[in-house]
Every structure is written in structure tokens, then in C-alpha cells.
Amino acid sequence: xxxxxxxxxxxxxxxxxxxxxxxxxxxxxxxxxxxxxxxxxxxxxxxxxxxxxxxxxxxxxxxxxxxxxxxxxxxxxxxxxxxxxxxxxxxxxxxxxxxxxxxxxxxxxxxxxxxxxxxxxxxxxxxxxxxxxxxxxxxxxxxxxxxxxxxxxxxxxxxxxxxxxxxxxxxxxxxxxxxxxxxxxxxxxxxxxxxxxxxxxxxxxxxxxxxxxxxxxxxxxxxxxxxxxxxxxxx
Amino acid sequence: xxxxxxxxxxxxxxxxxxxxxxxxxxxxxxxxxxxxxxxxxxxxxxxxxxxxxxxxxxxxxxxxxxxxxxxxxxxxxxxxxxxxxxxxxxxxxxxxxxxxxxxxxxxxxxxxxxxxxxxxxxxxxxxxxxxxxxxxxxxxxxxxxxxxxxxxxxxxxxxxxxxxxxxxxxxxxxxxxxxxxxxxxxxxxxxxxxxxxxxxxxxxxxxxxxxxxxxxxxxxxxxxxxxxxxxxxxx
DNA sequence: CGACGCTTTGACACAACTCAACAACCGTGG
DNA sequence: CCACGGTTGTTGAGTTGTGTCAAAGCGTCG
Numbered sequence: 001x002x003x004x005x006x007x008x009x010x011x012x013x014x015x016x017x018x019x020x021x022x023x024x025x026x027x028x029x030x031x032x033x034x035x036x037x038x039x040x041x042x043x044x045x046x047x048x049x050x051x052x053x054x055x056x057x058x059x060x061x062x063x064x065x066x067x068x069x070x071x072x073x074x075x076x077x078x079x080x081x082x083x084x085x086x087x088x089x090x091x092x093x094x095x096x097x098x099x100x101x102x103x104x105x106x107x108x109x110x111x112x113x114x115x116x117x118x119x120x121x122x123x124x125x126x127x128x129x130x131x132x133x134x135x136x137x138x139x140x141x142x143x144x145x146x147x148x149x150x151x152x153x154x155x156x157x158x159x160x161x162x163x164x165x166x167x168x169x170x171x172x173x174x175x176x177x178x179x180x181x182x183x184x185x186x187x188x189x190x191x192x193x194x195x196x197x198x199x200x201x202x203x204x205x206x207x208x209x210x211x212x213x214x215x216x217x218x219x220x221x222x223x224x225x226x227x228x229x230x231x232x233x234x235x
Numbered sequence: 236x237x238x239x240x241x242x243x244x245x246x247x248x249x250x251x252x253x254x255x256x257x258x259x260x261x262x263x264x265x266x267x268x269x270x271x272x273x274x275x276x277x278x279x280x281x282x283x284x285x286x287x288x289x290x291x292x293x294x295x296x297x298x299x300x301x302x303x304x305x306x307x308x309x310x311x312x313x314x315x316x317x318x319x320x321x322x323x324x325x326x327x328x329x330x331x332x333x334x335x336x337x338x339x340x341x342x343x344x345x346x347x348x349x350x351x352x353x354x355x356x357x358x359x360x361x362x363x364x365x366x367x368x369x370x371x372x373x374x375x376x377x378x379x380x381x382x383x384x385x386x387x388x389x390x391x392x393x394x395x396x397x398x399x400x401x402x403x404x405x406x407x408x409x410x411x412x413x414x415x416x417x418x419x420x421x422x423x424x425x426x427x428x429x430x431x432x433x434x435x436x437x438x439x440x441x442x443x444x445x446x447x448x449x450x451x452x453x454x455x456x457x458x459x460x461x462x463x464x465x466x467x468x469x470x
Numbered sequence: 471c472g473a474c475g476c477t478t479t480g481a482c483a484c485a486a487c488t489c490a491a492c493a494a495c496c497g498t499g500g
Numbered sequence: 501c502c503a504c505g506g507t508t509g510t511t512g513a514g515t516t517g518t519g520t521c522a523a524a525g526c527g528t529c530g
Contacts, residue, residue, distance in 0.1 A: 066380050069466040074380040091362075091369045097376060119362050123355040127326075130354070130365055134326045137372050141332060144379045145301045145309040148427030152518070183476065192383030194519055199478060215527095231304040387486070418508065432486055434510060450495095 008032050009082025009170050010056045014128040024125045027118055031056060035106050044107065045086045045099035052095040053109040054086035060105015061181055065189065066097050075190035077140060078102075078163070078182070081170050087133055090115055103181045138235075139166075147192040150230070155191050156201045158230035160211055160218060165234060176220040180213065243267050244317025244405050245291045249363045259360045262353055266291060270341050279342065280321045280334035287330040288344040289321035295340015296416055300424065301332050310425035312375060313337075313398070313417070316405045322368055325350055338416045373470075374401075382427040385465070390426050391436045393465035395446055399455060400469060411455040415448065 011028045014020060020028065035058055038044070045052050047066060057079050064076040064085055076097060079085045089095030090112045101107075119126035142162065146155045167178050184202070188195040205211040210226050212219045220226065227233075246263045249255060255263065270293055273279070280287050282301060292314050299311040299320055311332060314320045324330030325347045336342075354361035377397065381390045402413050419437070423430040440446040445461050447454045455461065462468075 066376070068380070068384055072384040074383040076376055076379060088369045088373060091366050092373065096373045116362065119365070120358040123358045123361060126358060126361055126365075127351065127354050130361070130368075131326050133365075133368075134323045137375070138323060138327065138331045140372070140375060140379065141301070141311055144311060144375065144382065145303070147379065147383045148309040149303055149307040185476080195477085196479090196520085197518055200518090203478080420508080429487055430509085431488085431511090435486090438510080 008056075008058060010058070010084065013082045013132060013169075014125075017128045017131045018124055020125065020128070024122050027122050027125060031110055031114070031118075032058070032108050035108050038101050038105055038107050040101055040104050042101045043098065044101065045089055045095050045097070047095050047098040050094045051112070052086060052089040053111055054084060054090045054115060055099070055110065056084050056108045057081060058106040058108065060107075061102040062099055062105070062107075063102055063186065063190070064097050064099050073189045074192065075186065077136065077143070078190070080166060081105075081172070083136070084110075084129075084132060085136075086110075087115075087129075102186065143190075152191070152193055152197055152201050153204065154230045155193075156187075156198070156205065157210070157226045158232050159187075159191060160213075160220065161223070161226055161230060161232040163218070164220060164223075176223065178218055179216055180218045181216050243291075243293060245293070245319065248317045248367060248404075249360075252363045252366045253359060255360065255363070259357050262357050262360060266345055266349070266353075267293070267343050270343050273336050273340055273342050275336055275339050277336045278333065279336065280324055280330050280332070282330050282333040285329045286347070287321060287324040288346055289319060289325045289350060290334070290345065291319050291343045292316060293341040293343065295342075296337040297334055297340070297342075298337055298421065298425070299332050299334050308424045309427065310421065312371065312378070313425070315401060316340075316407070318371070319345075319364075319367060320371075321345075322350075322364075337421065378425075387426070387428055387432055387436050388439060389465045390428075391422075391433070391440065392445070392461045393467050394422075394426060395448075395453060395455065396458070396461055396465060396467040398453070399458075411458065413453055414451055415453045416451050 008028075010032070011020075011025065014028065038060070044055055044062065045064075059081050062079045062085065064079065065073050066076065067073050077085075079099070085099055086095065089097075090110070119129065139162065142158075146158050150158060163180070164173055164176075164178060167173050172178050182190075184198045185195045187193075188198045191198065193201075202213055206213075210220075210222045210229075212221065243263075245267070246255075246260065249263065273295070279290055279297065280299075294316050297314045297320065299314065300308050301311065302308050312320075314334070320334055321330065324332075325345070354364065374397065377393075381393050385393060398415070399408055399411075399413065402408050407413050417425075419433045420430045422428075423433045426433065428436075437448055441448075445455075445457045445464075447456065
């Protein structure tokens with residue numbers, strides 16, 4: 001059974017930070033005790049609600065977002081397999097953003113009490129959580145920079161390079177190609193653009209043989225050039 | 236001496252989350268053992284460098300930012316008295332952003348070892364750090380939403396309302412007025428705009444008697460209307 | 471087959487940027 | 501004291517990237 005302990009994307013991610021003890025791995029395994037299958041379009045966290053749970057995603061895609069009064073939406077991030085989300089909602093008592101699944105998948109809920117118990121009982125594990133959260137925040141910051149100071153083209157290129165890197169870590173990239181269930185409307189809400197303009201940008205990327213998104217599949221033809229355009233520096 | 240323990244903006248902020256024990260307050264006080272006066276324009280954190288320290292700001296203003304290859308800059312946040320910054324740089328080993336002071340002030344450096352020791356020795360304190368970091372991240376997310384989905388006017392209005400709230404917490408707002416050392420160039424880098432356009436927006440806000448920024452002093456004339464325009468909801 | 475969601479394209483409008491010039495302010499040194 | 505240069509703020513005219521509106525083409529699924 002010990003072999004099983006580490007066999008979740010999330011545990012693997014944390015292990016990249018510190019070598020967790022058996023007890024710590026057990027604690028992580030406990031979080032995965034009750035995995036549930038979630039349908040596409042499931043609302044996992046609701047902005048403004050209290051008592052929301054955090055989640056670890058074992059498979060599938062989700063998106064963290066905020067709705068605006070004028071009907072617009074801004075997507076913050078796209079949690080994928082091995083990612084944790086909703087932590088702020090737990091720590092701050094009331095969720096500051098919403099989360100919805102974009103595909104069906106498997107998720108494990110983490111109740112507030114469970115989280116604080118882990119942090120206090122296993123400080124090193126708490127630090128690992130902190131580290132993982134920092135990595136995620138780093139992505140959010142880069143996202144902010146993109147939207148603030150990059151053109152639509154640069155921004156889009158940067159986004160897909162980042163996405164590739166995230167998915168590569170969990171083994172979801174094969175030959176510069178990966179599955180990507182994001183529609184142009186969803187991309188627009190993430191990139192701070194219009195779906196129509198996203199379409200134009202994708203066309204340009206396609207025509208210049210840099211990147212193709214077709215039928216939920218992204219292929220990066222010229223990563224070198226994309227990095228030049230977007231100013232993307234790995235991590 | 237016990238009375239002194241809590242008498243830093245940072246300790247007061249953490250205490251808002253959990254009532255810290257005497258030992259924990261001592262640990263926080265240790266962080267403030269070596270306050271240093273920093274000049275305006277001091278580079279406290281350098282993006283890409285390893286072994287950077289985190290800081291607690293006792294007074295003055297700073298800004299966290301990232302430089303882009305094309306010479307642009309995006310400001311992430313404006314740490315003020317009581318704020319902590321550079322934590323990600325410590326946890327991720329290499330700083331993912333830079334920090335520079337915008338005014339002279341007083342700051343306390345937190346070395347990496349010191350931080351991890353505190354987290355492991357005082358888990359509850361670690362949780363408090365985590366909580367404070369979450370609050371900051373919440374601001375960054377709101378900032379992201381602003382830049383992605385709000386017009387220049389909405390965005391600027393939102394920014395100043397948020398700023399007012401942050402400064403009010405540390406007692407720096409008096410009669411809807413507060414000191415604000417941000418130039419229009421700095422504002423532009425924060426809001427994802429041009430200094431010239433910031434100027435135009437500020438003019439509009441002034442002419443419509445909503446908000447005035449003159450000689451480093453902001454006065455909010457019509458908070459009600461500003462909230463309507465920007466969709467700002469407190470916290 | 472029809473209905474629906476997603477993509478694609480074109481013509482036009484507008485918000486924000488660029489360029490250029492000038493005015494106010496501020497600290498410095500003659 | 502005033503002259504000075506540098507930084508910051510202000511304004512106008514013209515450009516451009518992105519949004520808006522409208523319509524049609526595709527896939528897929530019931």
C-alpha cells in the first residue's frame with residue numbers, strides 16, 4: 001500500500017518540494033480518501049459564500065474566475081490534475097472567487113477543519129502547501145503581467161507556452177501536443193479579450209505556423225519563435 | 236515590554252487573524268529585531284536572483300513589479316505599513332518579481348531560515364502568515380480582474396477605493412483623504428495604462444467631483460458614486 | 471433532420487496609445 | 501535671490517488595437 005501513497009498527482013507535486021515522511025504522506029492520502037466524480041459545469045466554489053471547501057483535482061480541468069456586476073467574467077487560473085484550489089476561500093472564511101469544472105473529472109474536497117489540522121499537526125506539510133500555493137500565485141502574477149502589458153498576440157502565445165509547461169509536469173504533453181478543452185469564449189475570459197479577437201489571434205498564430213488549436217488539441221509548431229514573441233521564460 | 240510586542244503594524248495585522256500566544260508574539264517581535272531605514276528607490280528584491288530575503292514594512296511605500304523584455308513594467312502591488320512582501324521569493328528559492336521602495340521608510344528583513352524555523356516551530360503562526368499572504372493574493376486577483384475586464388475609468392476608481400481601504404486599516408486615512416506618493420507614471424504601470432491616459436482619467440474623475448489627486452494627496456469626494464462606477468465591493 | 475454550441479469572417483466604432491509640445495513644480499547650485 | 505535642469509503633470513491631434521454588431525459556416529448530438 002505504501003506505493004499507493006504517492007500515487008496521486010498532488011502528492012507527487014508536494015514531494016517535489018520536500019521529501020515527505022510516511023506519516024505526512026499518510027496525511028496527504030487522507031485528503032484523497034473520498035474522491036468524487038464531477039460532471040462538466042459543476043460549480044465547486046461560489047464567490048461570496050462562507051464555509052466553502054478547498055479541492056484537490058485528480059483529473060479534468062476547472063477554472064477559477066470572478067464575475068463582474070456588468071456581466072463580464074475574468075478567469076484567474078485553470079487548475080488541472082494535481083492542482084489545489086479554493087484554499088483562500090477556506091483561510092479567509094469567505095470565498096473571494098468561484099470555481100467551475102470545464103470537463104468532467106475527479107476531485108477531492110478538503111474541509112476547513114481538515115486543512116488547519118494538517119497545518120498544525122504537520123508543519124512541514126503546511127510549508128509544502130504554502131510552497132505549492134506560492135507556485136500557483138506566481139502563475140497568477142505572470143497572468144496579471146500578461147494582461148497588463150502584453151498585446152493580444154504576445155499574451156495568447158505566452159498563455160499557451162505556460163499551459164504547455166504546466167501540463168508537461170503532469171505528463172499530459174506528447175510531442176508538443178496536448179489536449180485542451182478551452183473554447184474561444186473561455187480563452188477570451190482568461191486573456192481579457194473578446195472571443196472574436198481570440199479567434200483572430202489564433203488565426204494569425206496558425207497562419208504563421210507557430211501554434212494550432214483545433215478540436216480541443218493544441219500543437220506548438222515553433223516554440224522558439226513563440227518564446228521570442230511572448231517573452232516567455234520558463235520557470 | 237509585553238505591551239511593545241504587539242506594537243508593530245505587522246503584528247497587529249496577524250493578531251486580527253488569531254490571538255497569538257506570548258511565545259508567538261515574541262517570535263514575531265524577533266522579526267522586527269533589526270529594523271533598517273531605507274531610502275526612496277532602494278531595490279529590496281531582484282527578480283531572478285536566488286537567496287533573496289522577505290521583508291516586513293513598518294512604514295513607507297514600496298511596489299512589487301515585473302520588468303518585461305520590451306522595456307515595459309507591470310506593478311503587482313503596493314506594500315504599505317504592516318505589509319509583508321517577498322515571501323514567494325523565499326519559498327520558491329528564486330524571486331519571481333522585484334521590489335523597490337517608492338518612499339523612504341523602515342523595513343525588517345526576514346531571512347529564509349528564519350521564516351522556515353518560525354513556520355515549523357510555531358504552526359499557528361505559520362497559519363497566520365498563510366492567512367496574511369492569502370489576503371494579499373486576494374488583492375492581486377482583484378487587480379487582475381480590474382486590468383482584464385474593467386475600463387480605464389472603472390479600473391482607476393476601483394484602485395483608489397481599494398487603496399483607501401488598505402490604508403484605513405493601518406490608520407492612514409483621515410476624512411476620506413490620504414497621502415499617496417504615486418506618480419502618474421507609477422499609476423500607469425500598476426493600472427496597465429499609459430501615464431498620459433492616467434492623466435486623462437484623473438482629470439475626468441476630478442471634473443466629475445468624484446476623486447482628486449493633487450500633490451501626493453488623494454481625496455475621495457463621492458465614494459458612493461465611485462463604488463457604482465467601479466463595481467467595488469469592500470471585503 | 472434540425473437545433474444548438476462553437477468557430478470564422480467582414481465592416482465599422484471606439485477606447486486607449488503615440489507623438490509632440492508645453493506648463494508647473496522642485497531641488498540644486500551659482 | 502534667481503537661473504537652471506530634471507521630473508512630473510497637462511493637453512491636442514492623429515493612429516491603432518481591440519471591441520461591437522451582424523451573419524454565415526461547421527460539428528455534433530439528440
